[in-house]
Amino acid sequence: MRFSQPFNALLTSVVLTVYVGDVLAIPTSYRSDSWPTMNLTRRAAPTFSVPITTIANDAAFHVQMIIGKNTRPFLLHLDSASPDLWVYSATCPQRGTHNGVSAAPPNTFKTLPNVVLDVAYQDGDKAEGAGGLDVLLLAGQRAATPALEFGVAEEVTGEFPTLDEDGVLGLGPPVRVDLTTLLSTPANKGEHLNPPFMQNLLAARVIPAKVTSWKLPRTKDAGSVGSLAFGAPDPTHFVPSTLIALKAAKTSAENPKPWGISVAAASVDGVAAISKPFQGFVDFGTTNIVMSTTEADALNGRIKGAIKVSLGVWHIPCNTQTKLALAIGGKVWPVDSRDLAFQPVAGSAGLCESNILGEADEAVGQWILGGTFLKNVYTILDEGNSQVGLAQPR
Template identity: 25%
Template sequence: MKMHLLLLLVLLHLEQAQGSLHRVPLTRYPSLRKKLQEPDQLSEFCKSLDLEMTQQNNSCLMALAVKEPLTNYLDVEYFGNISIGSPPQNFTVCFDTGSPDFWVPSAFCKSRACKKHAKFCPSQSNTHTRLEGKTFSIQYGTGSCSGIIGVDRVSAFSCQVGGLTVPNQPFGEALKEPGKVFAHVQFDGIMGLSYPSLAEDGMTPVFDNMITQKLVDQPIFSIYMSSTNQKGGKGSELIFGGYDHSHFTGRLNWVPVSKQEYWQIKVDKIRVGRSVMLCSKGCQAIVDTGTSSITGPSDDIRQLQKAIRAVRRKNGDYTVRCNKLKVMPDVTIVIKGVSYTLKPTAYTLRHFRSQGKKFCRTGFEEFDISDDEPLWILGNVFIRQFYSVFDRGNNRVGLARAVH
């Protein structure tokens, strides 16, 4: 009898976690940084922004930060497909937990960046309306993205028939984009998934509307990023309405959101091997799908890079010899008493050759976001290893070892 009851409770828990899951496939593309580095154009690109990447400050990375200011679109790799309007107009977007804003290029945009991407034409949608008098302007390091605010039905392309459609969704129709960056990226626009407190006036985030309109069984979404060995990130997905147990092992460690702007949580400490300790008194971190690397305060990141014996190159990247990965230390991030350990193969990224030697770029970068409260960003290097669940109903983030 007890066994039957236990089994019933387990099945009930699984059903609650699953609910009706709306799966949006994510595709992994080479980041803008990688595209520019292949022919070694990154330094020239940064110079075109009137910036210098010095030994003291990775200023190119900082200049590309969004006002929020978490998203570094130089490194974004995972994108998904959506449609807007009736009949649908298709777009590739970055699903960004580090931003609340949602925008795509307008058919009336004349910026260089808009010319290279899909554009929304309001006259071709019979469900489109405009929020009269409402405009938006998002300040990026290289200029502003601005335009008008429209309202229409928005659908996420799903593995399931029919997908998920949000009626009456406000979104930005960009009339101007900063061309230096957005002209080169692989995505057309941004769909923000952070808290609404930072959203532009009149632009209620998409997930908030899903919750309000009861389009999801649970106020939860989750992100799974497949291993780097999977071509195009095959199997990666964003789930609205719950999470998938098959994507992780063990139990989710639920961590309270410490500040309801980003998906910000408290980190207990960060260890490098057995000797180097960072964030020893605790620190704040954001789980951010819009950043590829793990970033942190400059002094801490330099100490970490030194501990793993990484060398800084002229373009600002830290690299290690790929044949040394087996003897390099693990990096462990302790969150709510649970250790999240990254092996060297997990925290190093793509490799390249120089003078006959094979080098790997580390997945750690300097990024001084705030003088008041230094923040770490747990980007895709972390999320790829640890399945991430974002629970708006209880204002918490769930983390568990991802299955690859």
């Protein structure tokens, strides 16, 4: 999911983040040969990992969560580009058979009418409503969190109601804006935005740092289960000697995409296809590798048997052996050939939709690195240090 939200709402979010962050800032130190380690002045919160599951063709990645006394797990769509956890309200008109939260006894859930949920994604989906307060337990987590605020959707538009998910777990940072603009823009008195989920975990001392580490599953690998670690990387899921740390580009209201890293080049079957450096934005809520139509046409055109459908949209052989690779941080990161083919094309035997996707609103040199690429790396997103780590998964 490519996240956006109204500018005034972003300003309110920053007010909360700056205030809470100042209170709970934790000093860090760096070692040149490893990921930054924590020097804590108080007892560190524990780290924990939860399983990641996927659906056919790896269109989306999920975790499950128990909320309060509702024993039915909520299936949550994972997203690293947005900061909000939200789920359906039991009274949401678009809920259908989705799980939803309710304050009816014996539930411990409480509605927070002064909290504003207002999120919009670049694909047009929206969720609006209020806030809620309850204890949360992710599948695989040993103990529930203290009662935390989260978003409760009372109105949902777009494709969300047709999907399996009961909400979104956004693990991204809030957008940063210029302080002068912030101070000159008033917020609605008595109201505040749904707080960023990672900030909530840190403030409640559920995690020692705003770090998530990801190993994605792959449908085509039988029995594959991914892992999402909170608070620190999980060394059992990557090869430490391959780890690199990259500074993430700063976000702003004008450029809200988080986790931007520099990509030196892209090659197809060992031959340079894009030789000029470009920005790649890590986004676990996006299925494909998304780029401008010009770049998508250039890459897909090098795949044997590929057929152009329209600008930036191609069909490729489902069994393609083409090797795409990205040069990042002085290393070459190959993409498994199986990941280039998405779902089969109806009525076209042997052809699949290409996971190299061009969109008219994407600028040249601004790629979104979704699951197609991210299944091939172990990824560490460190909000506190504005860093992205990549390593060979295992």
